[in-house]
Amino acid sequence: MKPKDNFLWMAAGIGLLMGGIGIYLCLVGMVEVFSKRDVIQDVVTLGMFLLIANWALAGYVAALRASSVPSAKRPVANLLSGLVAGLVTSLILALLVIIGSKINLREVFITASPTLYNILTFGRGIQGLWVLIGVGALFGLAGAGLFLLPGRLRRPVMVGILVTFFMALFAGLFSVIMVNQGGVILRSSEWLFGQTGLTLPGALGLFSATFLITLLWSARGTQVRARYADLPKRPKFAILVASFLALVYVALMLPQVSGPFVAQVIVLVALYALAGLGLNITLGFAGLLDLGFVAFFAIGAYTVGLLTSYGQYGLVHISFWVAAPIAVLVAFIAGAFLGLPVLGVRGDYLAIATLGFGEIVRILAGSDWLSPWLGGPQGIIGIQKPCLGWLGPFIKVDVPRVCHGFELGGPVKIYYLAVVSAVLIAIIAWRLRDSRLGRSWMAIREDEDVAEALGVYLIQNKILAYSLGAAFAGLGGAIFAVLIGSIFASSMQLIVSINVVALIIVGGMGSIPGVILGAIVLIGLPELLREVSEYRFLFYGVILIAMMRFKPEGLWPSQTAKRELHREDDAASPVEKAEAPVETAEAEA
Amino acid sequence: MRTSLGDRMTAWAVTGFLWGFRILIVAVVIFGTIGTIRAGKYTPEQWIDFVVLGIAQGSIYALIALGYTMVYGILRMINFAHGEIFMSGAFGAYFVATRMSKTGFLNEYPLLAVVLIIAFAMLVSTSIALLVERVAYRPLRGAPRLVPLISAIGASFFLQYSFRGFFGPGVYAYPPVKALEGKWDIVGNGILKTQLVAIIAAVVMMAILYSIVMRTKVGKAMRAVSEDKDVAALMGIDVNRIIVSTFGLGAAMAGAAGVLFALIYHQVNFFMGFIPGIKAFTCAVLGGIGNIPGAMLGGLVLGVTESVGPALFLEGIGIPRPYQLHDVIAFTMLITVLLFRPSGLLGERITSKKA
Numbered sequence: 001m002k003p004k005d006n007f008l009w010m011a012a013g014i015g016l017l018m019g020g021i022g023i024y025l026c027l028v029g030m031v032e033v034f035s036k037r038d039v040i041q042d043v044v045t046l047g048m049f050l051l052i053a054n055w056a057l058a059g060y061v062a063a064l065r066a067s068s069v070p071s072a073k074r075p076v077a078n079l080l081s082g083l084v085a086g087l088v089t090s091l092i093l094a095l096l097v098i099i100g101s102k103i104n105l106r107e108v109f110i111t112a113s114p115t116l117y118n119i120l121t122f123g124r125g126i127q128g129l130w131v132l133i134g135v136g137a138l139f140g141l142a143g144a145g146l147f148l149l150p151g152r153l154r155r156p157v158m159v160g161i162l163v164t165f166f167m168a169l170f171a172g173l174f175s176v177i178m179v180n181q182g183g184v185i186l187r188s189s190e191w192l193f194g195q196t197g198l199t200l201p202g203a204l205g206l207f208s209a210t211f212l213i214t215l216l217w218s219a220r221g222t223q224v225r226a227r228y229a230d231l232p233k234r235p236k237f238a239i240l241v242a243s244f245l246a247l248v249y250v251a252l253m254l255p256q257v258s259g260p261f262v263a264q265v266i267v268l269v270a271l272y273a274l275a276g277l278g279l280n281i282t283l284g285f286a287g288l289l290d291l292g293f294v295a296f297f298a299i300g301a302y303t304v305g306l307l308t309s310y311g312q313y314g315l316v317h318i319s320f321w322v323a324a325p326i327a328v329l330v331a332f333i334a335g336a337f338l339g340l341p342v343l344g345v346r347g348d349y350l351a352i353a354t355l356g357f358g359e360i361v362r363i364l365a366g367s368d369w370l371s372p373w374l375g376g377p378q379g380i381i382g383i384q385k386p387c388l389g390w391l392g393p394f395i396k397v398d399v400p401r402v403c404h405g406f407e408l409g410g411p412v413k414i415y416y417l418a419v420v421s422a423v424l425i426a427i428i429a430w431r432l433r434d435s436r437l438g439r440s441w442m443a444i445r446e447d448e449d450v451a452e453a454l455g456v457y458l459i460q461n462k463i464l465a466y467s468l469g470a471a472f473a474g475l476g477g478a479i480f481a482v483l484i485g486s487i488f489a490s491s492m493q494l495i496v497s498i499n500v501v502a503l504i505i506v507g508g509m510g511s512i513p514g515v516i517l518g519a520i521v522l523i524g525l526p527e528l529l530r531e532v533s534e535y536r537f538l539f540y541g542v543i544l545i546a547m548m549r550f551k552p553e554g555l556w557p558s559q560t561a562k563r564e565l566h567r568e569d570d571a572a573s574p575v576e577k578a579e580a581p582v583e584t585a586e587a588e589a
Numbered sequence: 590m591r592t593s594l595g596d597r598m599t600a601w602a603v604t605g606f607l608w609g610f611r612i613l614i615v616a617v618v619i620f621g622t623i624g625t626i627r628a629g630k631y632t633p634e635q636w637i638d639f640v641v642l643g644i645a646q647g648s649i650y651a652l653i654a655l656g657y658t659m660v661y662g663i664l665r666m667i668n669f670a671h672g673e674i675f676m677s678g679a680f681g682a683y684f685v686a687t688r689m690s691k692t693g694f695l696n697e698y699p700l701l702a703v704v705l706i707i708a709f710a711m712l713v714s715t716s717i718a719l720l721v722e723r724v725a726y727r728p729l730r731g732a733p734r735l736v737p738l739i740s741a742i743g744a745s746f747f748l749q750y751s752f753r754g755f756f757g758p759g760v761y762a763y764p765p766v767k768a769l770e771g772k773w774d775i776v777g778n779g780i781l782k783t784q785l786v787a788i789i790a791a792v793v794m795m796a797i798l799y800s801i802v803m804r805t806k807v808g809k810a811m812r813a814v815s816e817d818k819d820v821a822a823l824m825g826i827d828v829n830r831i832i833v834s835t836f837g838l839g840a841a842m843a844g845a846a847g848v849l850f851a852l853i854y855h856q857v858n859f860f861m862g863f864i865p866g867i868k869a870f871t872c873a874v875l876g877g878i879g880n881i882p883g884a885m886l887g888g889l890v891l892g893v894t895e896s897v898g899p900a901l902f903l904e905g906i907g908i909p910r911p912y913q914l915h916d917v918i919a920f921t922m923l924i925t926v927l928l929f930r931p932s933g934l935l936g937e938r939i940t941s942k943k944a
Contacts, residue, residue: 542747
């Protein structure tokens with residue numbers, strides 16, 4: 001068929017598709033919003049970077065497709081494809097500007113504004129469209145060039161770009177941390193970072209450095225690893241202990257160095273990781289899809305609130321250290337309660353049923369009916385902060401009790417509580433996984449009927465899965481309550497449950513490091529990046545779809561999941577094993 | 590070693606719990622109804638208003654539920670993004686209706702205008718549904734059940750926030766159609782014209798869908814694929830095309846439902862698809878998943894119960910501001926159905942469960 005043989009038509013088709021994506025990026029507002037932030041000061045904004053990435057991807061894919069056409073001559077055909085793809089993409093964008101200048105698109109699409117057109121034409125009006133087309137073609141070419149690079153060089157380039165981009169995104173954060181150190185670090189921070197984003201020399205320097213390091217590592221890395229594996233036990237152990245101690249030191253000093261904002265983000269990540277470890281038991285180990293998980297979080301939070309608050313809804317006035325275990329117990333029982341009715345429900349129905357439970361809990365918590373006890377929409381305020389010492393007596397309503405000792409107020413101090421709890425729960429989850437209980441759960445996950453036939457008590461194990469998962473979430477909720485100092489039903493939305501499910505899936509279902517990684521990626525990163533924050537859920541959706549398409553076992557999967565979901569790859573592995581030594585030999589040459 | 594006593598005790602606990610649940614629900618219904626009727630707070634006209642609103646809402650849920658039930662029947666997958674398809678229809682309709690209102694077309698030819706709006710909304714919703722199917726669902730056929738579910742959740746977010754990006758986070762007022770203002774004096778206080786039109790339109794569309802599924806070749810192919818995908822393929826049916834048609838048909842219904850919703854509630858907002866989506870799935874389960882008349886019945890039952898329930902049951906047992914809890918009633922119905930009659934009121938219409 002004609003289109004398939006002619007790589008130029010294919011390239012044009014790809015350009016059409018990427019042009020459509022480019023228009024989407026413009027109309028959904030990302031280009032405009034992102035243009036307010038610089039990646040490289042005064043040279044490249046984040047919005048422009050988005051478009052550049054779009055063009056480069058178009059060129060890369062076009063070059064990739066071209067190489068599958070037998071009649072195409074490498075490298076000319078690939079480069080030409082890339083050029084054409086980039087060209088067509090920017091032509092489509094130019095079309096948007098032209099149409100937009102004639103018809104008022106703003107009635108429908110609120111972002112089709114002069115500001116957007118200004119960005120697209122580089123501030124030059126219609127004449128600027130030539131610049132747009134030229135730049136597009138150029139980056140399409142660059143994308144194709146990237147494809148043509150040998151693997152040995154391509155990886156360092158990609159890593160260099162990624163690291164530089166990452167540093168640019170977090171420029172504000174890193175510059176603040178480095179400035180606080182003073183001295184040499186301060187001066188290098190000034191060289192590296194501008195007002196927003198990186199400076200041009202800084203970016204170039206960073207890229208070159210990363211490029212060289214990655215290049216060296218791919219050449220020497222396997223040697224280093226081999227030499228490490230050959231070490232006798234003692235020095236190996238010493239290295240492990242040293243790196244562990246270094247990690248602990250970093251973890252302890254982090255909130256002092258980076259300030260309360262970062263500490264709060266890490267606390268949030270830790271709490272979501274706690275909830276995630278809980279859901280990991282219910283969903284990851286036992287395979288029970290619970291979409292109402294936020295209910296247990298809420299129950300833990302409300303219990304602590306009711307037990308420790310000095311406001312009008314506090315029932316008794318005890319200290320956090322007594323209230324928290326009670327909250328965990330209450331959540332444990334609640335888990336059993338919610339699990340009992342749905343024991344016989346399977347699969348997708350379970351998801352919707354538990355979703356219903358979660359919503360019921362939220363609505364009841366905020367309802368007027370229960371407001372005399374739970375505070376209604378206003379919720380419970382005045383939750384006493386945890387006190388390492390002696391807590392003064394309760395005086396009267398709305399007067400906080402005095403703490404004679406060390407009060408854990410503010411995110412920096414709660415950070416330690418949250419991180420220690422998360423580590424503790426992670427250890428418990430780890431031991432559970434390798435226990436008989438954990439194995440029963442995994443048997444249930446794989447096939448309930450077979451598990452029962454093999455002697456696994458379905459009812460007890462399932463209820464334990466719900467209860468333990470709920471208990472972990474309850475602990476997270478308890479810490480959340482003292483972090484914020486108050487709780488409202490409106491913060492217990494379904495979105496929290498979905499966040500937790502998503503971070504388990506993205507991190508790797510059933511895998512404990514995966515859950516923590518998922519929490520960092522899905523919760524920590526958006527909190528740290530303000531601009532992304534507005535489009536956070538949009539990226540969420542894209543990440544979920546992409547992950548399910550390309551890496552459904554997650555970013556850090558457990559070994560079983562990897563085996564299961566990539567069964568077709570097992571056939572390929574003998575070939576991979578044969579290729580590996582050849583690669584190392586090449587690298588050494 | 591656990592003794593069988595422990596196992597028996599747990600089984601008793603479960604049975605006891607389930608019985609307790611049943612008794613609680615029956616008690617609430619009976620005592621609530623008695624209490625409300627004794628208090629006599631509502632006039633018969635008000636009850637009729639509740640019922641009619643319930644039927645109108647239920648018809649909308651039923652239209653959306655049809656999409657869920659058809660897709661589940663064929664792919665065994667909850668199309669989480671279906672609520673957003675509904676929302677996209679409403680949004681599409683909003684822009685056309687606003688344009689029509691400005692030129693005066695809307696009020697000069699109201700019937701024609703509404704039909705055109707519905708057609709456009711169906712176009713928008715179907716295109717988006719087909720796009721989602723192509724990108725988010727088709728590459729994942731045959732994957733374990735959780736994978737397409739998560740992808741669907743991702744698609745749902747993506748659509749919601751794309752619409753937010755395109756059109757803004759606000760709530761937009763639907764232009765009122767003069768011909769549909771006011772009431773028709775049929776029973777009691779009279780029925781709101783918008784609600785009546787919604788009910789009639791929904792019934793018409795459900796009838797059209799039912800005849801498509803039952804009488805046409807495409808419909809027959811759909812039923813065949815939902816019964817057994819592999820055998821249908823062996824019979825020469827292009828399964829991919831049928832799946833796309835199913836998505837398209839369900840999306841068209843949802844898009845139309847979006848217009849009707851906007852007619853009744855006069856507003857659109859990027860988040861409006863979420864709760865109706867969940868409730869519509871409840872209706873589909875209520876009636877029996879995969880069962881088209883079941884989805885319609887489920888919609889009716891849920892709509893009326895949700896509308897009448899707070900006043901009828903909850904107020905009678907002394908709950909203040911019962912309308913806040915109307916979602917609770919809907920979800921409790923869902924859980925009750927799943928516990929005690931999981932195949933739904935009219936029974937499931939899908940093949941035996943896979944291992």
